[in-house]
Amino acid sequence: MEFFSSIWYAFPEALRTVIVILLQIVAVVIPLILVVAYTTYAERKVIGFMQGRLGPNRVGPRGLLQPFADTFKLLLKEVIIPTSSDRYLFLLAPILALAPAFAAWVVIPFSENMVLADINAGLLFVLALSSLGVYGIIIAGWASNSKYSMLSAMRIGAQMISYEIAMGFALGGVLMAANSLNLNDIVRAQSGSVFSWFVWPLFGLFIVYFISGVAETNRAPFDVAEGESEIVAGFHVEYSGIAFALFFLAEYANMIMISALTSIMFLGGWLSPFQGLDFLTSLPVLGVIFGNGIHWLGLKVAFFLLLYLWFRATFPRYRYDQIMRLGWKVLIPVTFVWIFFEIIAVAFGWQPWL
């Protein structure tokens, strides 16, 4: 042990900082990629069951190894670069889509002390990074030099900017209620019992946030950007192999991100729903399960991911003008009204707000 620590401190300090940061990145990204892999599996299984099918069941027991089979297939396939495409941007686009989707995870508090960067503007940081994800898609659409890709890029650009506004307002409501931009502080502000979670006083904002979250990740029913029946597959129609897989990785990482943020901001993140019930949390072994911790965050995230899949199996795709109408004429006014009343409630010090 001493031998290792002597080697460790022999490194210059700058190098040590870099190594620690790299290890932290790996510690978040590897589990994230695994969760993404099994979300794709869950998606196929869940939608399969909803449609009276079995879903993947050939690779491994109950098809559990299917995501790995898919990954290896995509890794081994050739990345085809269309001749008349813009070569560099074509290859840069998947990376630009993926990087913000991963980077936003540094501020997510997994439990009380499990957060990589506990910065005091965490909420804004997440919002800023989620607005960067659109570049990967727009650049992919343009660089492919294909009409379908271009149409898709235009659609998603307008869609993401529109829904970001509703999303930002919903976050504004959370920020007023929690009195902080730090995500861990937002979770702590909801401690007490299930009834002090923000989902009750901010129910409208919760609904608006999740709907705009679905639209931001351009999942069904808001997936006009990849509408198979009209523009084939949209911005990634020209991509193959691992470049195509990176877009999907980004999309699923964003889905999990939105689910995690919704649980953190409205459902108390790592707080346990049994909080405040001391006879449960003080039990010898079960107390750990009933107490606060990362497993509650995981459960809440899983619930929202299930909602994503459920939406996809249930709703038909929106038409483009209907998406715009929903964003601008329904969701944004709802947040206006809700925030207006919240301002009054906060100004008069009513607890809980509204």
Place this chain on the structure above:
Amino acid sequence: MFEQILFYWFTAVLLFAAVGVVTLRNPVYAALSLILAFFTMTALWLLMEAEFLAIVLILVYVGAVMVLFLFVIMMLDLKSVGREGFIRYLPIGLGVAVMVALEMIMVLQRSNFASERYTPPAAAADFNNPEALGELLYTHYLYPFEIAAVILLVAVIAAILLTLRKRDAGDQAAKTQDIERQVRVKSEDRVRLVKMKSE
């Protein structure tokens, strides 16, 4: 030490990107270098512990304004735009450049901008940047802030009015949908069941 390496790295990238904005021929590439310039600028601001401003710069300029910029550039076919008139406009351009450079030198040499006047105040470890900014904006600078907000609102309304056309004039009438009516439609309105003998 580590911060200095980061500072020089980001400065180099920033200069590289800024030169790219004006020299690249492809307008999409130029817009992308502008985005890169904004992005590295935020990194520099982060190094100066102005994290709120840095994040807002990303949110507003990179996340929204530049997306719309790219949008317009990609929609227009600007590939055909060459460099004709480069020589013709060169004297004017050079004149403007010299003027700007002179002004900057004159301003920066005054003692008001001397670097010792702008050493960052030593902040406590728990100094909360957004909170401090918010407090200043909503107390000391409340009126300028509100006036700026109203000016922006006026600009929004003006932009909407400029694009708003009378849609109900004869042949020019635009086709619009009444979505409420579409939603309220029932099967009886659309489907007519006809009873007839088989032939």
